[in-house]
Amino acid sequence: MTNRREFLKGASASAAALGAGLVSKAALAALPESPVMESAAMQVPLEPSSGRHYNPVVTLNGWSLPWRMKDGWKEFHLTAEAVERELAPGMTARLWGYNGQSPGPTIECVEGDKVRIYVTNRLPEHTTIHWHGIFLPAGMDGVGGLNQPQIPPGKTFAYEFELKQSGTFMYHPHADEMVQMAMGMMGSLVVHPKNSEQYKVDRDFCFLMSSYDIEPGTMTARINTMLDFNIWTWNSRVFPGIDHLVAGLNEKVRVRMGNLTMTNHPIHVHGLKFEVACTDGGWVPKEARWPEVTSDIAIGQMRAIEFIADAPGDWAMHCHKSHHTMNPMGHNVPNMIGVDQRRVQDRLGKLLPGYMIMGERGMADMGEMVMQLPDNTLPMMTGEGPFGPIEMGGMFTVLKVRKGQKPGDYADPGWYQYPKGTVAYEV
Numbered sequence: 369m370t371n372r373r374e375f376l377k378g379a380s381a382s383a384a385a386l387g388a389g390l391v392s393k394a395a396l397a398a399l400p401e402s403p404v405m406e407s408a409a410m411q412v413p414l415e416p417s418s419g420r421h422y423n424p425v426v427t428l429n430g431w432s433l434p435w436r437m438k439d440g441w442k443e444f445h446l447t448a449e450a451v452e453r454e455l456a457p458g459m460t461a462r463l464w465g466y467n468g469q470s471p472g473p474t475i476e477c478v479e480g481d482k483v484r485i486y487v488t489n490r491l492p493e494h495t496t497i498h499w500h501g502i503f504l505p506a507g508m509d510g511v512g513g514l515n516q517p518q519i520p521p522g523k524t525f526a527y528e529f530e531l532k533q534s535g536t537f538m539y540h541p542h543a544d545e546m547v548q549m550a551m552g553m554m555g556s557l558v559v560h561p562k563n564s565e566q567y568k569v570d571r572d573f574c575f576l577m578s579s580y581d582i583e584p585g586t587m588t589a590r591i592n593t594m595l596d597f598n599i600w601t602w603n604s605r606v607f608p609g610i611d612h613l614v615a616g617l618n619e620k621v622r623v624r625m626g627n628l629t630m631t632n633h634p635i636h637v638h639g640l641k642f643e644v645a646c647t648d649g650g651w652v653p654k655e656a657r658w659p660e661v662t663s664d665i666a667i668g669q670m671r672a673i674e675f676i677a678d679a680p681g682d683w684a685m686h687c688h689k690s691h692h693t694m695n696p697m698g699h700n701v702p703n704m705i706g707v708d709q710r711r712v713q714d715r716l717g718k719l720l721p722g723y724m725i726m727g728e729r730g731m732a733d734m735g736e737m738v739m740q741l742p743d744n745t746l747p748m749m750t751g752e753g754p755f756g757p758i759e760m761g762g763m764f765t766v767l768k769v770r771k772g773q774k775p776g777d778y779a780d781p782g783w784y785q786y787p788k789g790t791v792a793y794e795v
């Protein structure tokens with residue numbers, strides 16, 4: 369977590385950086401600052417400094433965009449640009465995003481706000497922003513060619529609309545979409561209810577799902593991939609780089625999730641039950657909710673789940689597609705379980721030092737194997753837990769429910785201390 373002073377330092381450095389480059393200083397003089405974030409660490413949620421009060425969200429490995437009030441309008445400034453994003457320690461990707469990161473900063477506003485969002489394009493090609501799920505005038509909907517001319521490189525456009533709803537939304541380009549989404553352009557957009565007591569929770573997390581195809585040893589996503597992506601991320605991070613979700617015992621928790629990949633993700637939470645409280649169409653009436661432990665989030669959908677964190681422990685939270693909880697891997701591997709491969713391994717090992725074929729006992733050995741990897745990639749199965757290798761990657765993190773975790777404290781409490789006699793044991 370970065371403290372507020374570092375956050376503000378980052379913000380002013382960015383304002384200086386923005387003056388340079390393609391965008392003319394004169395044109396930007398009247399615009400609000402467009403701060404840049406250099407870190408992928410979760411930022412302390414900022415209480416709203418002006419405008420209507422709300423309870424801020426916590427963006428996994430992310431931050432919320434500051435604004436200024438001007439003549440009754442809440443003004444934000446996004447800058448579309450090339451960024452470097454650390455996916456997890458050991459692997460950084462060259463992506464496109466907003467204000468220094470992919471995904472871009474979370475935009476938080478309140479139902480009834482009049483918002484003006486400036487978008488400066490520092491990409492090499494034109495772009496637009498679509499405000500996914502927001503009810504607004506057609507000319508503000510951001511589909512290039514249909515609703516507006518695309519924003520050329522070096523130019524700034526303004527979007528203006530009044531928020532007539534509250535809930536969980538997202539923003540992404542509607543221009544050269546296949547390329548721009550495959551490169552990581554997206555962000556969360558949260559509209560809080562007018563009455564901050566309504567739908568109030570103790571912790572409100574959010575993240576977006578995105579996928580990339582990055583060859584091991586390279587840094588740039590392949591943009592023509594249709595379905596066979598090899599990096600499955602939450603907020604452009606993979607396990608073990610995804611922030612843990614920390615909650616105090618019996619706190620009410622909301623997790624807002626959006627899916628901008630090319631497939632569905634059944635998100636499974638261990639240890640407790642949740643309800644889908646909000647979709648991208650709005651809040652679900654109480655009597656229409658039902659308990660679940662897995663919610664399938666289809667392409668282009670947003671879901672906000674809510675639960676009471678009534679079970680102390682470390683609980684896995686992950687996509688249930690097992691290939692999505694792995695890091696870059698070769699998929700064309702025959703199943704060699706039960707086949708004695710020692711002679712093959714010896715011969716191949718002479719030709720290709722370090723080469724490994726799938727083990728005759730399964731693939732679990734890979735979780736603890738020290739294999740020579742190309743620079744800038746991650747092991748397929750990785751992560752170390754209190755009992756050994758966790759053997760995961762991709763869309764996997766840990767929900768940590770602790771008695772005594774103070775309200776508003778998001779610091780990692782460490783691994784769960786299991787009460788004596790409560791761990792599965794050998795007989």
Ligand SMILES: [Cu+2]
Nearest residue numbers: 633687689692
């Ligand atoms: Cu998945």
